[in-house]
Amino acid sequence: MTRLTARRALYAVPVLGVVTFGVFAVAAASPFDPVKAYAGTAALGADQETLDRLRDNLGVDRPFTAHWWDWLTSAVGGDLGRSTVMRQPVAEVIGERLLWSTLLCAVAFAAAVLLGTVLGVLAARRPGSLVDRAVTSLAYTLEAAPVFWIALLAVWLFALRLDVLPAGGLTDTGSDLVTFGGLVQHLVLPAGVLALSQLPWFTLYVRQGVGDALAEDPVRGARARGLSERTVLLGHALRSGLLPVLTLIGSRVPELITGALLVETVFSWPGIASATVEAATAVDFPLLAALTTLATAAVLAGNLLADLLYGLIDPRVKLEEM
Amino acid sequence: MTTRRIRGAAAVLATASVVTACSAPGSGGADGAAAAESVVIGVSTEPDTLSPLLGYGKDGNSKIFDGLLARDADMNLRPALAKALPKITDGGRTYTYTLREGVEFSDGEPLTARDVVFTYRTVLDDDTNNTFKSELAAVEDVRAVGDDTVVFTLRHPYAPFAARTVLPVVPEHVAGKQDPNTGAFNTEPVGTGPYVLVDWRKGEKLTFKANPHYWGGAPKVKKLTMAIVADDDVRATRLRSGDLDGAVLPPNLAATFKNDDDKKTYRATSYDFRAVTLPSGSPVTGDTAIRRALDLAVDRQAMVDKILDGAGRPAYGPLPVDDPWFAKDVERSRDLAEAGRILDAAGWKEGNDGIRAKDGRPARFTLYYPSGDKVRQDHALAYASDAKKAGIDVRVQSATWEVIEPRMKHDAVLAGFGSIGDPDFGLYTLLHSSLAGDGFNNMARYDNPAVDRALETGRRTQDPKARKAAYDDLQRALMKDPGYTFLTHIDHMYVLADRWTGLTTQTEPHEHGFAAGPWWNVEDWQPAP
Numbered sequence: 014m015t016r017l018t019a020r021r022a023l024y025a026v027p028v029l030g031v032v033t034f035g036v037f038a039v040a041a042a043s044p045f046d047p048v049k050a051y052a053g054t055a056a057l058g059a060d061q062e063t064l065d066r067l068r069d070n071l072g073v074d075r076p077f078t079a080h081w082w083d084w085l086t087s088a089v090g091g092d093l094g095r096s097t098v099m100r101q102p103v104a105e106v107i108g109e110r111l112l113w114s115t116l117l118c119a120v121a122f123a124a125a126v127l128l129g130t131v132l133g134v135l136a137a138r139r140p141g142s143l144v145d146r147a148v149t150s151l152a153y154t155l156e157a158a159p160v161f162w163i164a165l166l167a168v169w170l171f172a173l174r175l176d177v178l179p180a181g182g183l184t185d186t187g188s189d190l191v192t193f194g195g196l197v198q199h200l201v202l203p204a205g206v207l208a209l210s211q212l213p214w215f216t217l218y219v220r221q222g223v224g225d226a227l228a229e230d231p232v233r234g235a236r237a238r239g240l241s242e243r244t245v246l247l248g249h250a251l252r253s254g255l256l257p258v259l260t261l262i263g264s265r266v267p268e269l270i271t272g273a274l275l276v277e278t279v280f281s282w283p284g285i286a287s288a289t290v291e292a293a294t295a296v297d298f299p300l301l302a303a304l305t306t307l308a309t310a311a312v313l314a315g316n317l318l319a320d321l322l323y324g325l326i327d328p329r330v331k332l333e334e335m
Numbered sequence: 336m337t338t339r340r341i342r343g344a345a346a347v348l349a350t351a352s353v354v355t356a357c358s359a360p361g362s363g364g365a366d367g368a369a370a371a372e373s374v375v376i377g378v379s380t381e382p383d384t385l386s387p388l389l390g391y392g393k394d395g396n397s398k399i400f401d402g403l404l405a406r407d408a409d410m411n412l413r414p415a416l417a418k419a420l421p422k423i424t425d426g427g428r429t430y431t432y433t434l435r436e437g438v439e440f441s442d443g444e445p446l447t448a449r450d451v452v453f454t455y456r457t458v459l460d461d462d463t464n465n466t467f468k469s470e471l472a473a474v475e476d477v478r479a480v481g482d483d484t485v486v487f488t489l490r491h492p493y494a495p496f497a498a499r500t501v502l503p504v505v506p507e508h509v510a511g512k513q514d515p516n517t518g519a520f521n522t523e524p525v526g527t528g529p530y531v532l533v534d535w536r537k538g539e540k541l542t543f544k545a546n547p548h549y550w551g552g553a554p555k556v557k558k559l560t561m562a563i564v565a566d567d568d569v570r571a572t573r574l575r576s577g578d579l580d581g582a583v584l585p586p587n588l589a590a591t592f593k594n595d596d597d598k599k600t601y602r603a604t605s606y607d608f609r610a611v612t613l614p615s616g617s618p619v620t621g622d623t624a625i626r627r628a629l630d631l632a633v634d635r636q637a638m639v640d641k642i643l644d645g646a647g648r649p650a651y652g653p654l655p656v657d658d659p660w661f662a663k664d665v666e667r668s669r670d671l672a673e674a675g676r677i678l679d680a681a682g683w684k685e686g687n688d689g690i691r692a693k694d695g696r697p698a699r700f701t702l703y704y705p706s707g708d709k710v711r712q713d714h715a716l717a718y719a720s721d722a723k724k725a726g727i728d729v730r731v732q733s734a735t736w737e738v739i740e741p742r743m744k745h746d747a748v749l750a751g752f753g754s755i756g757d758p759d760f761g762l763y764t765l766l767h768s769s770l771a772g773d774g775f776n777n778m779a780r781y782d783n784p785a786v787d788r789a790l791e792t793g794r795r796t797q798d799p800k801a802r803k804a805a806y807d808d809l810q811r812a813l814m815k816d817p818g819y820t821f822l823t824h825i826d827h828m829y830v831l832a833d834r835w836t837g838l839t840t841q842t843e844p845h846e847h848g849f850a851a852g853p854w855w856n857v858e859d860w861q862p863a864p
Binding site: 044045046049051052053054055056057058059060061062063064066067070071095096097098099100101102109165168169172173176179180181182183185186278279281282283287288 | 375383384386389390461462464466467468469516517519521522536537538539540560562563564565566568569572573575576578579735736737738752764770773774775776845846
C-alpha cells in the first residue's frame, strides 16, 4: 500500500510537469488577451500607449516556454509567484479559498455517495418495482437538469418561498464572523445542489452493481441456504456491487470540480472554482498553473484513492501487485 | 449647493454595535436606529483592486480614501483633503493645493503633502500597471512645499485638471514599501476616508466599518457591506428575501419593487451613452450623407421606451440632454423624408431591393456588438431596422472584443462610453483626430478640424463662457457630420430599503454600481425618524 502510494507520487511529478506545460501552451494559444483581462473594462477606453505599457509590464510577448520555466523554477523553490488578475500572491489566493472549496466538495461528495448508495440499493432490491421506477426516473431527470438551473430553483424555493435558508455567501451578508452554526446554514444549499448533481451517477451505478450481484451464484446460494434478506443484501450483494462504484469515485473528481464551479457562482461561494475561471480567461499564468496543478493533483489523488479502496475491499486484488 | 452639512453638533451616542453570531437570514426588518446603522448592498461587479495606485476610486466616492477634492450631489467640486479649491496661476499651468489640518490615516499616522506627491508620482510611473495614467498626462511635475502644500506643474494649460484631483491619496508609509502592482495594499488598503475595510472575500463581499476619527465626523451608518452578486435575477431575489438592503438592478427588475412599501427606487441619470461608431476609413460609413441620413433615420425615443423601459433619454450627442454643457439647439427629431432627400442629393439612389447604391457600391456595412450584452444587442437591431427604412443595409453581428478590436477600423461598433467630471474627459478621447484609432480612443477615427479646434479651446481656456461656447460649437459641428450615431443615454436603477432620509444620486459615468448609486455619500446618511 505504501509502495503503491510512493510509486504513484513519483509518477505524478512528470504528469504535473506535462500538464502545467500544456496549460501554459493552451493559454498562450487562446484568443484571450491578457492585457484586456488585466485591465477589465478600463481597457475598453484605454489608449494605445497604456495598452502597450501593460503588455510590456505583464510580459505578454515573451514566449510561453519562458513563462513556464520561470514559474516552474520558482514554484519548486516554494514561491508560487504573483497573480496579475487578483493583484495578490498566488499562495494567498489559494490559501484564502482552498478551504471553502474543499469543504463544499467534501460535504457534497459524501452526501452524494451515501444517498446514492441507499437509493441504489433500494432500487436494486426489486427491479421493476414502484420504488425502482421512481428512483430511476428521478436519477434520469436529475441527470438531465443543468446544475445551474437546480441551483436557482433551490434558491427560489428555500430562500424565497420558504425563507428557511440563506440564498448565498459564506455568512449572512450583514455579518463577517464565520460561526459554525452560520456556516452549516450557508453550506446546506450549495452542498445539497452539488450533491444532487452527482447523485444520478452513483445511484444508477449502485443499482446496476447490486442488481447484477443479486443475480450471481454466491448470492443465489446464500439465499438458498436461508440467510436473511438483510445479510444477503448487505453482506454479499452490496460488497461486490459497490466495486464499480469505488472505481467511479476517483474518476468523478473532474466532474465534481466543474460542478463546483457552477454552484460556487450561483451561491457566491468564495472558493477556488471562481478563481479558476478568472485565471483562465485572464491568461494569468502563475495562478492558472497553480490551480491546474491542484486540480491535477486532486484527480491523481482520486484515482489513487479508488485503487487503494479497491484493493482493500476486493479480495481478488492484491495491492502489492498493483 | 450644500457644501457643508451640519454634522454631529449633538454628541453622537455611538452605540457600539457588537457583531454577534449569525442571526436568521431575512432579519433585515429590525426596527429603528439599530437597523439604520448597517446597510447591505448588492452590486454586480467588484473592483479588481482597492489600491488607487492602480486606478481604484479615480473618479471619487471611494469609501476608504479621500481625494484632494470631491464632488457634491450636483457634481460640483468641493474641497476634501485640500482646505480649499486650488489656486491656479501661471496662465493655468500651476495648481497649488493647501492640505486640511489634522487629517489622519486610519492607522493614526498624519497625512502630509509627501503622501499626495507619492500617490501621483506612483500613478505616473511607467512600471505601475495603472490603466488611467493617460488621464494625468498633462502633469509635468508634482512636488511638496513643506508639510501642507502640494504644487502641480502642467505641460500646458488644462482647464479641467482640478476635476482629476478627486484621485484618492494613499499613505506613503504603507504603500511605499511595496510593489504597487501586486503588494498587499491592493487588498488591505489604508486611507483617510469615512470607512475602513474590515474584510474582502473576493467574489462574495466587501465589508467596511465606520472610521470614528473621520475628519468629516463619524458616519451614522456604522457598517457597510457590498455583496457581489453577478446575476441580476439572483440579486433581485436576495433583495426580496431581505438578505440585501439595496441593489443595482436593470429597469425591468427594478419595476417589480414598485409596490413595496419599505423600499424606494432611485433613478440616476448618467453620461453612459450607447452609440454606433461610423469609421471614417470605410467608403460607406465615412460618407457624410450616409452619416446624416442615419442620424435622422433612428427613432431614439422608441429605443428609450422599448429597450430601456423608459429608463433613459435620447442622445443627440455625447453629452446628455440635462447636462449644463449640452447645446439645446442640437436636439432633432426623426425625419425619414429628409434622410431620403440627403441621400438622393448625394447620389445614393434606391435600387430594386430597396437598398440604395452609389456608383455601383451598395449602402451596406457591418455593425458589431459585444456578445452577451443584451442592451447593446437590442440597440444594434433597432438601429439596423431604422436604417433599412432609409435604404441603408446594416448587418448586425456579435463578437468578443478580441474579434472586434482589429475590425474597428472598417466596421461599425455599438459602443458605450461616458465620463463624468468635465466635458473634456469624455469628448477629447472620443473625437480628437490625433487619437484616431489609438487603442480604444476615437474608435470611428473621426477627423473634423472644427471639432478639433473646439476641443483644444475647451481644454486650454479657463474662462467658463469661452469653454461653453467652444463645446456648443463642437456639438453643432458634430451634428453636421455625425461620425457617431448617438442613440441613448442609459439611466441606472437602484432599489434601497427606506430606512434613511435625504438620499440622492449623482450623475453617473459608464462604470457604476460600486462607487455610484444612492450610496455615493453613505457617510452622510441620516436614519429616518
